[in-house]
Amino acid sequence: MTAGPGRAQAPSGEVVELRVHGVSSAGAAEVLDRPLVRQVAGDRSAGFYRPRPGLSDERGTGGVTLEAYRWSDLPSGTALRTLSLLFLFPFMLINVAVWMRPGDALGxxxxxxxxxxxxxxxxxxxxxxxxxxxxxxxxxxxxxxPACLSDREWLSWLGGRPVGLRLVVLALVPSAAVSLLWWGARRPGRSFTAFRAPERASAGPPLSTIGQWDTEPLMGRLRSIHIAAAFATLDGSLLAARAAQGVPPAVAALLAVTGAVLLACVVLVCVPPLVDRAPGDPRRDRIARALRATAIALTVAVAGHLLFAPARWRADGGLPGYGSILTWLLVTHAVLLGALGVVLLWHRLRARGHQPPNGLGALVVAAAAGGLAVAYSAELVQRAADLLDRGRSPADALPGPARAYDWAIYGFFRALLVTLVAAAVVALVSRRGRTRAAQAVVERDFPAPPAEAAPRLRQVRAAIVRARFTDLLVPLAVLFAIMAGAGAATTAMALLRPDPGEALQRRTHVPAELVMFGIEVGGVALSAAVLAVVVAAVFAYRSPGFRRHVGVLFDLATFWPRSAHPFAPPCYAERAVPELARRITFLVQSGNGVLLAGYSHGSVLVAATVLQLPAEISARVALLTYSSPLRRLYARLFPAYVGDEMLCGIGGRVGWRWLNLWRDTDAVGGWIFSPHRADEPAGITGPAATVDRRLRDPDGLVAPPGDSVPPPIKGHWPAESDQAYGAAVRDLAARLRAAAP
Structure with missing residues (x-):
């Protein structure tokens, strides 16, 4: 990325400290810790900034040139995007689940x-x-x-019309929603085109492929398949209602074509050559587009049949066939979750040196995606029923759909409740062990504390105890996945026609009213959460600071390219990683050394960037990571992309000019290779043993002279103001200068 007109070029012969922030950054001035900054490259969405010339503290520690890459506006945005998070979040989660797959090719x-x-x-x-x-x-x-149509002029014009006409007219609503998703999913991918690196074959670690290939053609095929499945699902709902009145040959033929389209969709998403390979192959594009066109033509044919073919409609109760289709879909979803769990557990049991729960991230995230999607769908239908009901229409007595959605809400609420109870139990049971470990850390960090520091010692110990609870989240997440899958499976009870309260009262003697009260509480809680997100979106639009905090979910979920669901938001790393690589290349070719500093999630961005740098460029790069989740979270959740081999590969590429700063009070970041202290030998040998540097937190227990409060407990906060950070910058800058040709 070259500097634009009027922008300063990087001076040669220096070391540039290029800082990459984590999620929810406030701005370049905060990242650089300088009040006045100027943009030297990039645009309004993402760019590179430096302190303004003439400032007394223009340079950083050790005389390095300060520069920051601000990317926070790539995933976050306006109120519309924040609102879309509510509805697209299940799609984002299922997309992340794909990247949590095992490392072997078959699994x-x-x-x-x-x-x-x-x-x-x-x-x-x-x-x-x-x-x-x-x-x-x-x-x-x-x-x-008539009671439902009373005082509703926007609906009464359709009252008394033929049933087929009513179904066709109202089918335009889901059709328009699908078309809107189709249109919205096509727009974002175009904005990153200019920042994509040229496609090239890479034999490096899988993480090095982030941003290296154009996903838009592949997502175009997957998008066509999902559009086809969406219209075929709508066709199936209409044809099921028609088939309940009789199955003439035309309806049977349309049902057969609908089933064939859905089967083709399932088969095509499982064929790697169509979705994962040959991005520029027009023949594969034509296959996906032909399936989409077939589904749309089928929808037109179904609408024409309902409008013009004679039928005796018995419009009583719920829409015929709808409840069965919904229930079987939920059962199929539960079966797929079960199959995913079996595959992942089998793979982890075969892997040596790993605990089975650490390999089940894909199951956890997929179960969460399914649970949220079911809960959103159930709430949409139930709240619409409440709106139409007014206590007089039959909308509150839906026979099939109400039972399926009741069971779905019950299953999701039960999974969430059991997981929260289990989390409370685990927190209590593990607290003694975590407290002992925290006490040992505090005693070694502060061996002779003054008597007045006792309250502060308790606060430090409590911070370490809380930070260590992160390591216990894996089994709790697995429990939620199992309960969510079981909750989806119990939706099959809707086929047997009982309500959840009635069924549980017969089996467990729990009063049916209590069960239904729990379902209502779960529904109200979910509605309140939806309303809270809507309110948050309004505040996010009005307040940039609040928008950054809301955007944290986008930052974490959209780092990975779209691979499973085309309606998920685009991957900002498809721009950020190539853009960082281009800037580093420009700085090195201008005669500079580059000290690449990544904080928190920014360390993941810089890791992917280093893997893409040519050898002649990485030879002039040093790496500083702090509060990094690479080992603690990413190595557990994404074993195919982050592991010992990849981390050692990064160290080798930069000549082991790599330091990682971490704190015991940090609940997110941690050590990369070894958790040893400065006065202890590392548990490993070789250059990797010199990477990790533990920071004592806080710096002291009592207020220093001239201050009224003791030093803060920083936890996961950035470390740029720490003396240890300055020492690390001086160390790496000296290594870069020594390695200069």
């Missing part, structure tokens, strides 16, 4: 295929939720009820 391929089929099921679930409101509640039930 990774199976996990990828299962996650993509799960993504298809989420698309169909959303379409069924729209069909539940538009077709079942409005077209089928409300338009047949």
């Amino acid at each position: 990774g391929a199976v996990v990828r295929a299962l996650c993509r089929v799960l993504g298809l099921s989420l698309t169909s679930l959303y379409v069924l939720a729209g069909a539940g409101v538009a077709l079942d509640l409005v077209a089928w039930q409300c338009l047949s009820s």
Whole structure:
């Protein structure tokens, strides 16, 4: 990335400390810790900044030239984007689950295929939720009820019309929603085109492929398949209602074509050559587009049949077939989750030196995605029913759909409640062990504290105890995944026609009213959460500071390229990583050494960037990471992309000019290679043993002279103001200068 007109070029013969912030950064001035900054490259969405010339503290520690890369506006944005997070979050989660696959080729391929089929099921679930409101509640039930149509002029014009016409007109609502998703998913991918690196074959670690290939053609095929599945799901709902009145040959033929389209969608998302390879192959593009065109033409044919073919509609109760389709979809989703769990557990049991729970990240995230999608869909239908009901229409007595959604909300609420209770139990049971470990850390860091420091010691110990709870989240997440999968499976009870309260009262003697009260509480809690996100979106639009905090979810979920679901937001790393690589290349070719400093999630960005640098460029690069989650979180959740081999590869590329700063009070970041202290031998040998440097936190227990409060407990806060950070910068800058040709 070259500097634009009027922007300063980087001076040669210096060391440039290029800082990359983590999620939710306030701005370049905060990252550089300088009040006045200027942009030297990039644009308004992401750019490179330096202190303004003439400042007394223009340079950094050791005389380095300060520069910051600010990327926080790539994933975060306006209120519209924040609102879209609410509805697209399940799609983002299932997309992240694909990248949590095992490292071996066979296990990774199976996990990828299962996650993509799960993504298809989420698309169909959303379409069924729209069909539940538009077709079942409005077209089928409300338009047949004079009480529901009373004082609703916007609906009364359809009252008394033929049932087929009502279904076709109201089917335009889910069709428009699918078209809106289609349009919205096509726009973001174009904005990063100028920043993509040229495609090249890479034999390096898998993480080095981030931003190295154009995902838009591949996402175009996957998008066409999902559009086809969406319209086929809508067609199935309409044809099921028609088939309940009789199955003439035309309906049978349309049903057969609908089933064939859905089967083709499932098969195609599991075929790697179509979705994962040959991004510029027009033949594969034509296959996906042909399937999409077939599904759209089928929708037109179904609408024409409902409009012009004679039928005796019995418009009583709920929309025929809708409840069965919904229930079987949820059961299929549970079966897919079970298959994913079996594959992941089998793979982790075969891997030596790893605990099985550490390899189940894909199952946890996929279960969370499914649970949220089911909960959103159920709430949409139930709240629409409440709106239409007014206590007089039959909308509150939906026979099939209400039971399926009741079971779905019950399953999600039960999984969440059990997990929260288990988390409380684990926190209490493990607290003694975590407290002993924290006490040992405090005693070694502050061997002779003054008597007045006792309250501060308790605060430090409590911070370490809380930070160590992060390591216990893996089994809790696995428990949630298991409970969420079981909750989806219990939706099959809707096929047996009991309500959750009635079924549990017969089996466990728990009062049915208590169960239904729990379901209502879960529904109200979910509605409150949805309302809170809407309110947060409004504040995010009005307050840049609040918007940055809301955008944390986007920052974490959209680092990985879209691979499982095309309606997820685009990957900002497709711009950030190539842009960083270009800037570093420009600085090195200008005669500078580059000290690449990554904080928190920024350390993941710089790791992917280093893996993409040519050898002649990385020879003039040093790496400083602090509060880094690479080992603690990413190595556990993404074993195929972050592991010992990849981390050692990064160290080798920069000539082991790498330092990592970490604190015991940090609940997110941690050590990379070894958790040893400065006065202890490392548990490993070789250059990797020199990478990690532990920081004592806080710097002291009592207020220093001239201050009224003791030094703060920093935890996961940035370390640029720490003396240890300055020492690390001086160390790495000296190594870079010594390695200069």
